[in-house]
Amino acid sequence: MAGPGMTGNLRVPHMSHWGMFEAEVAGGEVVAAHPYHGDADPSPVLGNIAGSTGRARVTGPVVRRGWLENGPGPSTARGSDEFVAVEWDELTDLLGRELRRVVDRHGNSAIYGGSYGWASAGRFHHAQSQVHRFLNTLGGYTRSVHSYSLGATGVIMPRVIGTHWKLFARSTSWPVIAENTDLLVCFGGIPVKNTGINHGGTSNHPTRGALDALRRRGGRIVSFSPLRDDVSGEHRWIASVPGSDVAVMLALAYVLATEGLHDREFLDTHCTGYEEFEAYLLGAADGVPKTPAWAEGLSGIPAGDLEDLAREMASRRTMVTVTWSLQRVRHGEQAPWAGITLAAMLGQIGLPGGGFGHGYGSMNEPGLAPVPYPLPTLPQGTNPVPDFIPVAAISDMLLKPGEQFDYDGTRLTYPDIRLVYWAGGNPFHHHQDLPRLRRALARPETIVVHDPYWTPMARHADIVVPSTTSLERDDLSCTRNDPLLVAMHAAVPRHANARDDYDVFAEIAYKIGVGHQFTEGRSSRQWLEHLYGQWREFVLADGGDAPDYDEFRARGSVRMRTEDDLVLFEDFRENPERNPLRTPSGKIEIYSKDIAGFGYDDCGPHPQWYEPQEWLGGDRAGTYPLHLIANQPRTRLHSQLDHGATSQDSKVQGREPLRMHPDDAAARGLTDGQVVRVFNDRGACLAGLVLDDGVRRSVVQLSTGAWYDPLDPSDPDALCVHGNPNVLTADVGSSSLSQGCTGQHVLVEIEPWTGDLPPIRAYDPPVIRAR
Numbered sequence: 001m002a003g004p005g006m007t008g009n010l011r012v013p014h015m016s017h018w019g020m021f022e023a024e025v026a027g028g029e030v031v032a033a034h035p036y037h038g039d040a041d042p043s044p045v046l047g048n049i050a051g052s053t054g055r056a057r058v059t060g061p062v063v064r065r066g067w068l069e070n071g072p073g074p075s076t077a078r079g080s081d082e083f084v085a086v087e088w089d090e091l092t093d094l095l096g097r098e099l100r101r102v103v104d105r106h107g108n109s110a111i112y113g114g115s116y117g118w119a120s121a122g123r124f125h126h127a128q129s130q131v132h133r134f135l136n137t138l139g140g141y142t143r144s145v146h147s148y149s150l151g152a153t154g155v156i157m158p159r160v161i162g163t164h165w166k167l168f169a170r171s172t173s174w175p176v177i178a179e180n181t182d183l184l185v186c187f188g189g190i191p192v193k194n195t196g197i198n199h200g201g202t203s204n205h206p207t208r209g210a211l212d213a214l215r216r217r218g219g220r221i222v223s224f225s226p227l228r229d230d231v232s233g234e235h236r237w238i239a240s241v242p243g244s245d246v247a248v249m250l251a252l253a254y255v256l257a258t259e260g261l262h263d264r265e266f267l268d269t270h271c272t273g274y275e276e277f278e279a280y281l282l283g284a285a286d287g288v289p290k291t292p293a294w295a296e297g298l299s300g301i302p303a304g305d306l307e308d309l310a311r312e313m314a315s316r317r318t319m320v321t322v323t324w325s326l327q328r329v330r331h332g333e334q335a336p337w338a339g340i341t342l343a344a345m346l347g348q349i350g351l352p353g354g355g356f357g358h359g360y361g362s363m364n365e366p367g368l369a370p371v372p373y374p375l376p377t378l379p380q381g382t383n384p385v386p387d388f389i390p391v392a393a394i395s396d397m398l399l400k401p402g403e404q405f406d407y408d409g410t411r412l413t414y415p416d417i418r419l420v421y422w423a424g425g426n427p428f429h430h431h432q433d434l435p436r437l438r439r440a441l442a443r444p445e446t447i448v449v450h451d452p453y454w455t456p457m458a459r460h461a462d463i464v465v466p467s468t469t470s471l472e473r474d475d476l477s478c479t480r481n482d483p484l485l486v487a488m489h490a491a492v493p494r495h496a497n498a499r500d501d502y503d504v505f506a507e508i509a510y511k512i513g514v515g516h517q518f519t520e521g522r523s524s525r526q527w528l529e530h531l532y533g534q535w536r537e538f539v540l541a542d543g544g545d546a547p548d549y550d551e552f553r554a555r556g557s558v559r560m561r562t563e564d565d566l567v568l569f570e571d572f573r574e575n576p577e578r579n580p581l582r583t584p585s586g587k588i589e590i591y592s593k594d595i596a597g598f599g600y601d602d603c604g605p606h607p608q609w610y611e612p613q614e615w616l617g618g619d620r621a622g623t624y625p626l627h628l629i630a631n632q633p634r635t636r637l638h639s640q641l642d643h644g645a646t647s648q649d650s651k652v653q654g655r656e657p658l659r660m661h662p663d664d665a666a667a668r669g670l671t672d673g674q675v676v677r678v679f680n681d682r683g684a685c686l687a688g689l690v691l692d693d694g695v696r697r698s699v700v701q702l703s704t705g706a707w708y709d710p711l712d713p714s715d716p717d718a719l720c721v722h723g724n725p726n727v728l729t730a731d732v733g734s735s736s737l738s739q740g741c742t743g744q745h746v747l748v749e750i751e752p753w754t755g756d757l758p759p760i761r762a763y764d765p766p767v768i769r770a771r
Helices: 046-047 064-068 088-106 128-138 151-162 172-180 192-196 208-214 245-258 264-270 274-281 292-299 301-314 334-346 391-399 434-441 499-513 515-519 524-542 549-553 572-573 593-598 646-648 662-669
Strands: 009-017 017-025 029-035 062-064 082-085 111-113 143-145 183-187 219-225 236-237 318-322 356-358 388-390 406-407 408-411 421-422 446-451 464-465 475-477 484-488 557-559 626-629 657-660 674-677 684-691 699-702 745-752
Touching: 009 029, 009 408, 009 464, 009 484, 017 046, 029 046, 046 646, 062 064, 064 082, 088 111, 088 421, 088 446, 088 464, 088 499, 111 128, 128 421, 128 499, 128 515, 143 391, 151 334, 183 245, 183 301, 192 208, 192 499, 208 219, 245 274, 245 292, 245 301, 245 334, 245 406, 274 334, 292 301, 292 318, 301 318, 318 334, 334 356, 356 446, 388 391, 391 434, 421 699, 484 549, 524 549, 657 662
Parallel strands: 111 421, 143 388, 183 219, 183 318, 219 236, 318 356, 421 446, 446 464, 626 699, 657 684
Antiparallel strands: 009 017, 017 029, 062 082, 062 464, 406 408, 475 484, 484 557, 626 745, 657 699, 674 684, 674 745
């Protein structure tokens, strides 16, 4: 219905990753997104929604001309070839035949169901769930494990503390921190910009308010980061050298150990392996004591400051936090492992406001109260194919079929992938070394992409399936750390000839004889009713309010019970024998015998210092003397809606903004607002310069997510004219243990762009011809 002061425009309730809102609709288009009235700090990224459903859209089914005329096969023309428009019936026939060909000739392991990305906040129309369910009805597919965000942590934390998900879903809550924490020591800060998002949507953003409440009570925040704005509001900024966080943590631990400030009782009763770690810490194991003076040479932080901070941490209720960004580097396992070891030495794990946190400021989940029962989830079936890869190893998989690699104590083999099926993601945002990725994507025989927009991944497909956006369909949304189950209402008609992914998969499934297995005889609405009904049974059994489905749709949302005022590992602290961790010892494993047995030279059995690959203190810095931080953007989620108003308003002469300290700019003759060329030996991109003294000297910051826009689409090594930093980053795993993503840090040089400015074509559709 029309809102106050409106002229009759329709208001439709909806949910996005970056917040709950009402879509104001006029003339078949969303003209505004009004935040939910209960949101304390709405995300500015909602500003990308208005006008987003029409621009850069895939308007109908298309097939790459070379694939259509010559049949399946490797092709270097992906990304530059023109497309041919086809009818829906022909498209689904082609897909059915191609899937059957690959399965019959090469087996199901030859299909890679990538589909990595955030897609929609909806629980049913969720692209990854849909494509994985579909491929499982065909007999399975090669899958990926873990995420680009948390590739290293997802492997190391279960071995150290027996869990990973609990660090986010059941972390110490923000009210507990605000009321009890005296000193919040943040490695990587707590970037409020990242807390705008949650995979299942979010109805409230409490982080900024909680930090303000902590300060009002007298609590202090210390941030180790090369970027001052990694913590908003008053705090102590310690501008450390990027990649030196582990050295700093070891130096703090050294002071605790040598001055007797560590909690030996907690280490003895709740941890195992401290003695081995201390031998390394004090230098008995390698001859190098990890003193504050040693760390000063690596981090640039005065030794006296580290000594004083360590003493203060031991004297006050202290929480140590590590952002996700710190493990997206070479040896990324070490920062969270060292962080929890430092917290264990303080002995405050399991106390209100003390201990350890991982991911505060990384998304809007840590610190929020969890829901105690299962959420509505589309069942994906069973995948009988055993083959998998760490998610960030896609280029290696495509380029090295049959080669072996290490992963988490096992030796695996890359499968021979013939068909890539992708839905709901854009690896050109997530993946490193885009020239290498483009060469890898040239190898499969067929690439299928479902997407509403002409993203870079869609441009590199052979078959492009035009999907609807969440604003064009009904759904329901919720997340494990938000109290609202939300009815997402379609706000606008389907764009052009787009279809829901579910309808496309259902049609293909029926054509190849597995239709009933995929649909179970249900339409989209019937699935929504079914999923809601299953969830309703849990809520009613819990004594909660759960109306029938039609009433739920009419209300717009239902409030669920949450578990408030949690303290991470409180039960473990109270009784470690009755509440053991799921580690071999049942305790925090500062030293892991399992990891020691793997014999990896790039991930030892306890946290330790490894010199980073991309490092201002290394030889490579002589050629590329600037350390680029490729962090998450403040104006969008990853690459989603890069064409939206909020994202576009941040651009500089149409390019992604790059922040640099004024002194570094002056040394290169660069001026604010200028377009510059950012380069190293892997690639180059253009960016718009923004001078900022809140960036450490010799550091620059360029967010990920600008849609990849090569000057010459036929050349994998072409300059990206738009500012995608992944043309610069190294495609190498964090270690033999996790093979996680390492795209956060990279060394570069920067120079002025003196030629004519090339146009931005990232949002323009490719050439599409009629038959």
